Amino acid sequence: MGCGAHDEHDQHGATDCSEVLDRVFFFLDNELDQADCTEIQQHLDECGPCLAKYDLERTVKSLVARxxxxxxxxGLRQRVMLSIRQVQVRIERE
Structure with a gap:
């Protein structure tokens, strides 16, 4: 799913597009350590196609959240939670 725009980055050890796009959701959710965030942010700063994909994902996430x-x-929450507990009990017994 890489953009193919940064073959020279791949040869110099920088994060390639497919790696960035594989981790973009973790980046959006602030679930990466600082080093990974810095690496991804640097790639996004240099790669227009990946930045466009990131912006699209961020926009969709924002719209869904709103x-x-x-x-x-x-009543519905209680019924759903009861069903989940019943399934868990059945799985644990098997």
């Missing part, structure tokens, strides 16, 4: 503000009614 759209998902509803809370399930208590």
């Amino acid at each position: 759209s998902c503000t509803e809370v399930a009614p208590d």
Whole structure:
């Protein structure tokens, strides 16, 4: 899924596009250590196609977050949690 724009980066040991795009969701969610964040940010600063993909993913994530503000009614939440516990019990017994 690489952009192919930075073959020279691949030869010099920098993160290639496919690696960046594989980790972009972790980067968006702040789930990477500082060194990985720095590496990905540097790649995004230098690679227009990867930056465009990152911007698209960030926009979609933002829209979904704004759209998902509803809370399930208590009765529904309790039924779902009960079902989850029942499945867990069955799995643990097997």
